Amino acid sequence: MIITEITRNIQGEQINKRLDSLAIEWYESTKRIQRLRTAEGMDIAVKLLGNTSSLQDGDILYEDEEKIVVVTIKPCEVIRVMAIDFFRTAFVSSEIGNKHLPLFVEANELLMPYERSMYEWLAKQGFDPQRCERQLLRQLNANVDPKHHQKMKFSTKNIPLIINDKAFMNSQAPAAMNED
Known part of the structure; x- marks a missing residue:
């Protein structure tokens, strides 16, 4: 079975179906493409691309009338x-x-x-x-979305630089007078 998106997260839900656990290590949660096996032996190929880039503890990857497959991050x-x-x-x-x-x-x-x-x-x-x-669940991440800077509309290109420092102005005054 190939999983390309996460259905939802089980936290806060009351589930009356059989749970099949997909236990993974913390470092496997950020892998976008991988082959895994659930506790009941179901083979799963995970291929997460786009906005859904990592697995979280409690994510539901598969659901039918009888069971659901839930991600569990191992301690x-x-x-x-x-x-x-x-x-x-x-x-x-x-x-x-x-x-x-x-x-x-x-x-x-x-x-x-x-x-x-x-x-x-x-x-x-x-x-x-x-x-x-x-369990290692909430990783700090300082990475920025690669398109973050493209989304920004603000530019300083047309803002004039104004220096209002008396010491700087006084040091520039004699040089300006000598140019005339």
Whole structure:
């Protein structure tokens, strides 16, 4: 079976059908094209293109009269850091981003897949990292839609530059007088 779109998400719904779980790892949720197998053995080819670019926990991929196929993100070993204040959160987020590691947010916690070197660095910096099992569901993403800049209508091309700084104006005055 080929899945090209997500029907809906099961959260908040009362379902009276048999659930067939499609358990995936967190890093598989962003793959657009993949072959997977449900708990009941149903082979599924996922081909998500366009606006639907990732699978979320609870997404319904298939439904008939008897059953539905629901995505489940498997828990994994993670590093958990409590977001204490804005500056410490910004600092640790920046450092994690500089290392190109994925970062997830859950309430006031920063989560990332466990990596020994990152765990040791966080401990050395005094962030009190915790090692635990969690689902990685809400990834921070700083990427912008590739067409974002095309959609913007604002341009500064025709706005004149006006400098209203007395120190700058005074330093330019003698040069302007010498030109005459």
